[in-house]
Amino acid sequence: MVERQSPLEPELHIGSHGNFEHGIEILLTETRPGSIVQLAAWPGEEKNLMTAIRTVTGLALPDGAGGGLSDGVKSVFGFAPGKFTVADDAEGLAAAFAEAVTPAIGTVTDLSHGRTVIRIAGPKAEWVLAKFFAIDFALTAFPVGAGRSTAHHDVFAQIQRTGADQFDIYVFRSFARSFWKALCHASEEVGYEVQ
Amino acid sequence: MLITCPYCGPRDVIEFTYQGDGNRERPDPASQNFEAWNAYVYDRLNPAGDHNEIWQHSGGCRTHLRVVRNTLTHEISSVAFVRGDHASGARRKAEDRS
Numbered sequence: 526m527v528e529r530q531s532p533l534e535p536e537l538h539i540g541s542h543g544n545f546e547h548g549i550e551i552l553l554t555e556t557r558p559g560s561i562v563q564l565a566a567w568p569g570e571e572k573n574l575m576t577a578i579r580t581v582t583g584l585a586l587p588d589g590a591g592g593g594l595s596d597g598v599k600s601v602f603g604f605a606p607g608k609f610t611v612a613d614d615a616e617g618l619a620a621a622f623a624e625a626v627t628p629a630i631g632t633v634t635d636l637s638h639g640r641t642v643i644r645i646a647g648p649k650a651e652w653v654l655a656k657f658f659a660i661d662f663a664l665t666a667f668p669v670g671a672g673r674s675t676a677h678h679d680v681f682a683q684i685q686r687t688g689a690d691q692f693d694i695y696v697f698r699s700f701a702r703s704f705w706k707a708l709c710h711a712s713e714e715v716g717y718e719v720q
Numbered sequence: 721m722l723i724t725c726p727y728c729g730p731r732d733v734i735e736f737t738y739q740g741d742g743n744r745e746r747p748d749p750a751s752q753n754f755e756a757w758n759a760y761v762y763d764r765l766n767p768a769g770d771h772n773e774i775w776q777h778s779g780g781c782r783t784h785l786r787v788v789r790n791t792l793t794h795e796i797s798s799v800a801f802v803r804g805d806h807a808s809g810a811r812r813k814a815e816d817r818s
């Protein structure tokens with residue numbers, strides 16, 4: 526297996542940072558999934574694509590715009606009509622979906638090397654993200670498992686809530702280091718730990 | 721100004737790109753009807769009031785939307801997917817129950 530390098534590495538400093546004397550309220554990590562794919566259904570094929578996702582991942586997508594779920598190893602969420610992002614700790618998602626998603630159902634795009642996933646967790650996660658994105662992060666408006674497509678300073682971001690106070694942010698790998706640094710700066714005032 | 725994307729919900733206008741007047745009808749690309757092409761390229765209603773517009777949620781789900789915006793007040797009275805077959809994707813309300 527080829528060891529994949531993290532684009533964050535020069536700026537990824539393990540340890541506690543910022544104003545953490547009164548406790549750490551943010552945890553930042555790179556989740557480094559082994560595979561990330563984007564799936565798109567042809568018109569009228571969305572249900573068949575959702576079935577294929579269940580076949581490959583075992584995850585049963587809920588109905589609803591931006592609906593999703595995660596079992597801690599595999600994650601899936603809708604980011605646009607008929608389109609889904611799927612991530613897996615293991616490699617090989619693209620090959621598995623190439624089997625399950627027939628040409629009549631839709632398309633599979635392997636983004637394993639194209640996206641970086643940054644996890645922000647902790648009691649101030651909502652608060653820090655609210656500085657970046659003009660969307661509602663309240664648990665009632667953005668339930669656990671759900672996904673959102675948005676942007677920060679023209680950097681596209683897909684965000685999945687993977688816990689009550691935990692979010693996984695998918696950004697373009699080429700922008701990931703810049704976004705990471707911004708996230709670190711925004712977390713300084715509440716104290717953050719990089720793991 | 722907020723535009724309520726049928727997929728993503730209410731979002732700031734900064735996430736959207738204006739794609740032009742929604743009243744235009746493009747002639748057949750093979751058409752040599754110059755009046756029709758002239759109208760397509762240049763003629764605009766420029767109403768003081770409700771205006772049919774095409775917007776793209778370029779900083780979000782990237783779908784194209786038909787928007788009716790009041791040019792006097794910026795009030796948006798309707799937003800719908802340009803592609804009819806996306807209508808099943810407008811399921812925001814289903815999720816709001818949870």
Ligand SMILES: [Zn+2]
Nearest residue numbers: 725728777781
């Ligand atoms: Zn949208």
